[in-house]
Amino acid sequence: MLKRVHFGPSPLPYLLVAPQIIITVVFFIWPASQALFQSMLLEDAFGLSSEFVWFDNFITLFDDRYYLEAFQRTLFFSFMVAFLSMACALVLAAMAERVVRGALAYRTLLIWPYAVAPAVAGALWMFMFDPTLGIVAYALDGLGYEWNHRLNGNEAMALLIMAAAWKQISYNFLFFLAAMHAIPRSLIEAAAIDGAGPARRFWTIIFPLISPTTFFLLVINVVYAFFETFGIVHAVTKGGPAKATEILVYKVYNDGFIGLDLGGSAAQSVILMAIVIGLTVIQFRFVEKKVEY
Amino acid sequence: MIENRPVTTFVSHAVIILGICIVALPIYITIVAASHDGVRVTQVPLPLLPGDQFFVNLRSAFVEGVGNAREQSVGTMLVNSLVMALMIAVGKIAISLLSAFAIVYFRFPFRMGFFWMIFITLMLPVEVRILPTFEVVANLGMLNNYWGLSVPLIASATATFMFRQVFLTVPDELLEAARIDGAGPMRFFKDILVPMSRTNIAALFVILFIYGWNQYLWPLLVTTDKSMYTIVMGIKQMLEAAEESPEWHLIMMSTLLAMVPPVVVVVTMQKLFVKGLTETEK
Structure with a gap:
């Protein structure tokens, strides 16, 4: 933590940490504690007075059918995004690991979606699937399937999952590729001499050896799907149709800024913070530990 | 093979x-x-x-x-995005370098307290505390300007951790030598530590530039004035207008423009990008 050799006592270190600490306190710790406090307040309909109600807001929240549905929906959404993008990335990384020629070019062509903003990714997919103009919707129509994510909640959800997963493929790809490169060649060569083919080598050697990376990516992807997909949801569906794509971060925003239910929104914020803290702890706990065989 | x-x-x-x-x-x-x-x-x-x-x-x-943002050309939005992204990236790197330096090279009361305080920011993404943060920014009169867009996003636990890690690998002998030569703490920081972490700074810059450029929710909240719209949130306004008068050719042109700067950064600085990504996340 601290250098063996260090500078003597002086007020200088306080000045050095001051900017970071001031910003942290003003924009992070203070608002977070406000959220915590507000989550226990109940305002009257006109916002004139408020009453301290302890955990009533949380109890109301867990009695609220819409909140519980949003919760389930978020879990489903995160799982699907994580699964889809990790599966695609794993296949591509396994193939990229095998090829010698063109490996760098392939990597370049696969990593750029990382740089696309979620809201922009949403716009791209929205245009492709636009019920009247979109080329994919047109193709589906040719196959006899009528696509309209503006009316059909499941289709709206599918669209968001695809857009969110698409953006995350490059990230997962890079980490899978790095993990595969780190596996000692001798292990794979030994298996090849023993007569194991590429598929068998993948499932019995490569896949188990990259499991720490897989786990790390699972956590990262869930965090991504929980929080960073706000832009996609807000730009593409606004939680609709009929709340079919209202995930938790979107609901916090919607209830707080649009619905002006301050206590309820703050209580939702507190629950989300607890989820992030939980996920971060899991990440730190398990990523440090290497999986042993 | x-x-x-x-x-x-x-x-x-x-x-x-x-x-x-x-x-x-x-x-x-x-x-x-x-x-x-x-x-x-x-x-x-x-x-x-x-x-x-x-x-x-x-x-x-x-x-x-385009669309709802008609009065504002895409050029203005691109400039706003660029300013915001640069302020966030430079600001984060600057304050993280300083605080990592303090935490690694000085012994002072509450050192660990400060460290944990910074750590907490890692756990509080802007999405989960939007309303109270918005109130703070509004009370400080920071709506509709570049400060409000960037300063609340500047605190960074990941960058501080990364620099702390880098500084810990710097040999102690360098500090001893610098002291013998009569260099004070800031001189040591400026002439030895910063040059030594050049590649890490560059790698982090690539990641943070993309992070800043792609901000969506925060600009959406703190800008109501069209002249302060960033390109990513501007596209959202265009999509809204698209429901009445579809100008998809212009919307798609704008999304293309919104993608080009970060994509160019990633592709041209691929090595630094991969380094930055693997170092900040692990």
Whole structure:
């Protein structure tokens, strides 16, 4: 933590940490504690007075059918995004690991979606699937399937999952590729001499050896799907149709800024913070530990 | 290459190329849509090849603006995005370097307390504390300006951790030598530590620039004045207008413009990007 050799006592270190600490306190710790406090307040309909109600807001929240549905929906959404993008990335990384020629070019062509903003990714997919103009919707129509994510909640959800997963493929790809490169060649060569083919080598050697990376990516992807997909949801569906794509971060925003239910929104914020803290702890706990065989 | 299996190698290449095509499809369609005129884009099906209206659309996006954000040209939004992204990236790097320096090289009361305080920011993404943070910013009169857009996003636990890690690998002898030569703490910081962490700073800059450029929710909340719109949130305003008067050719042109700067950064600085990504996340 601290250098063996260090500078003597002086007020200088306080000045050095001051900017970071001031910003942290003003924009992070203070608002977070406000959220915590507000989550226990109940305002009257006109916002004139408020009453301290302890955990009533949380109890109301867990009695609220819409909140519980949003919760389930978020879990489903995160799982699907994580699964889809990790599966695609794993296949591509396994193939990229095998090829010698063109490996760098392939990597370049696969990593750029990382740089696309979620809201922009949403716009791209929205245009492709636009019920009247979109080329994919047109193709589906040719196959006899009528696509309209503006009316059909499941289709709206599918669209968001695809857009969110698409953006995350490059990230997962890079980490899978790095993990595969780190596996000692001798292990794979030994298996090849023993007569194991590429598929068998993948499932019995490569896949188990990259499991720490897989786990790390699972956590990262869930965090991504929980929080960073706000832009996609807000730009593409606004939680609709009929709340079919209202995930938790979107609901916090919607209830707080649009619905002006301050206590309820703050209580939702507190629950989300607890989820992030939980996920971060899991990440730190398990990523440090290497999986042993 | 472990064994020579032409068929498997061929399949590998085929799968990757197919994957690349699927990944690139949305972009290709964007380019096609951005290079036809407005009438052609609204006819079904969309043409398969790019048209010849690309520069016409580019010009009208810059000169006339698009959709709801009509009064603002895409150029203004791009400038706003650029300023915000640079302020966030530079600001985060600067304050993280300083605080990591303090935490690694000084012993002072509450050192660990400060460390944990910084750590907490890691756990509080802006999405979960939007309302109270918005109130703070509004009370400070920071709405609708660059400070409000960037300062609340500047605190960074990941960057501080990364620099702390880097500083811990700097040999102690360097500090001893610097002291013998009579260098004070700031001199040591400026002439030895910062130059030594050059590549890490560059790698982090790439990641943070993208992070800043792609901000969406925060600009949406703190800017109500159209002259402060950033390009990513501007696209959202255009999509809203698209429901009444579809100007998809211009919207797609703007999304293209919104993607180009961060994508260029990632592709041209690929090595630094990969380094930054693996170092900040692990």
